[in-house]
Amino acid sequence: MNKTQNTFITSSEFTLFLLSSFIGIGSLYLPNSVIKDAKQDGWIGCIIGAVYPLYILVLANYTCNKFPVDDIFGLSKKSLGKILGSILNFIFITFFIFITSTEIIGLANTFKVYATPFLKNYQIFLSVITVTAYTAYKGMKPLGRLCEITFYLALILLLLPVATLKYGTYLNLMPVFGSGFKNILISSKETVFFYCGAEIAFFTYPFLEDKKKLLKCGFTSTVITMSVYTWFTFLTIYYLGIEISPKYLCPILTLADSINIPIINSFRYIFISLWGLVVLRCISIYYFSSCYGMNRLINKISPQTFALILCPIILFLSSLYGPPTRRRYYTGKIMSFYLIYNLIYISLIVILITFKKGGNFEKK
Template structure:
């Protein structure tokens, strides 16, 4: 796998990209997902849910140590044969793609609800894909810089929510562990949807300019994301309580309405604006991943055509199956479980084959 020097990523850029793929606009509804089972202990469930990405880090450290210059798509065909390896890689593509339509639908609904109600879905989605595809076509290095920018945007919009501590109630988060360990663990499974797609690292680790830093870059990404997710869930429960959260769609949006900054009339507008840029970053990453895997399966000369096909398919699926928030929740409950399970089996299988055939491959 030949990689030009100008495409190499710094360890920090790898960290930012991994944060970018995990942390997207769906985080605003994370408290809704876990409170249904874990109640006031939902924030504990989110923290425990970080075990999944930590397992992914463990596997990637092992795989990258054996093949630092080859991504998992190449390794899959090396050990499984070209035909079966390609099939596994195609399923890996579909596992990523399954997250794409609900992401687009969520962004479109948020934009029309919170920012620009007069815009039609087709206009919103067209702009999203135009900007996202353009950013993705510029390459992984540019995506790294975009993710660096959105990382600081996340900091800017999360830090002010600390002020909510003066407005919530400790009664809303008590008693701690009151729902029981079984329900807390069940809630942690619901949070794996938000932690998923860290598997992107199996595609980009050959791009890092110092392979010794893969472990630290990935751990930083998981640590930061776990802290943000835990905080979002904690402060939402602390401010709203477990009974009110299920009555909202994006509960964390409600929390941002309570943030008061002297020089800012309405912090919610700033939050929505930055959140939209973070959303475009996610669209760009998904387009890049889809094209990256498609290119591995079959060399494509006219990439613009593939980008257009991807956009049309995603928008049609988003409109047909994910246009309604309730329907979206029901569908993603199953698709995310299948995708996360497949990715878990896929990376574990590849790591196991590397270990079993460590003497060499014929």
């Protein structure tokens, strides 16, 4: 991938790289996940859920300060031994392969339901995998630049739904904290799934030009993501209310229907097409992470080769999830496992590198 080991990205590229890993297809139906428990206070759960990525990024910053040129794959082998470290690394890598496949089927389902019902799944799969595999093949630097370009597109799309403020009512948000703090905490647990992506920092920080800015970059990307999720959820509750919103698969697309632009018949199709580019960026990052991780696991096979090898595997996995409701059910179950595993895995490595000191460990 363009000699990734010799590639360095700027602080802004790293910030948008992390930001792009957060915001995927799930943001279109996030409001329903928090409304289920927190009702009209769902938007507060989005704020509390940001604790997870901040925790991960604080640990990544600590690891970067101690071992600025070693990523988590190398530190795992140093701390736990080659065999056990490689096994745990592989499970960690499968997380990114899983996210890649579920984002692809999520994008395909959204397009089939809301825009292109005449297309078959495999037609969308092949189009998406071709673009994302090629982007991942080119490497981190082009991917970082792509994140910068699409950021401005995403920013426009995030601001457009403000038009719904004209039609909704603040009564849908009342009473604030009326659902109870316990239910708000439960809803924040649901948002943690949507905040997954901060784990990427543990093997991309060696390529950050100014490593002292890692925490700043991570904090900025997390705050922006939190603002997006809170904004989307707030608008959904304000416009649709907690009774109507769950009736839609993707309530955010319903907000797009409220935008009236002269000459344009339905703004929904434009919104979903442009948002598809944002999701493609997210999939490309996870695809790149999968290829890079597999290369760190099996050094003899280049990341470029893995970009080709993973294509049929990810296509097969994407075909297993089924329709939207079934996909979300299984994704929630699997994500619960990965969330717990990632927390334990990352925390364990950080603890071990904290207490394992000495020349031999440093030189491994």
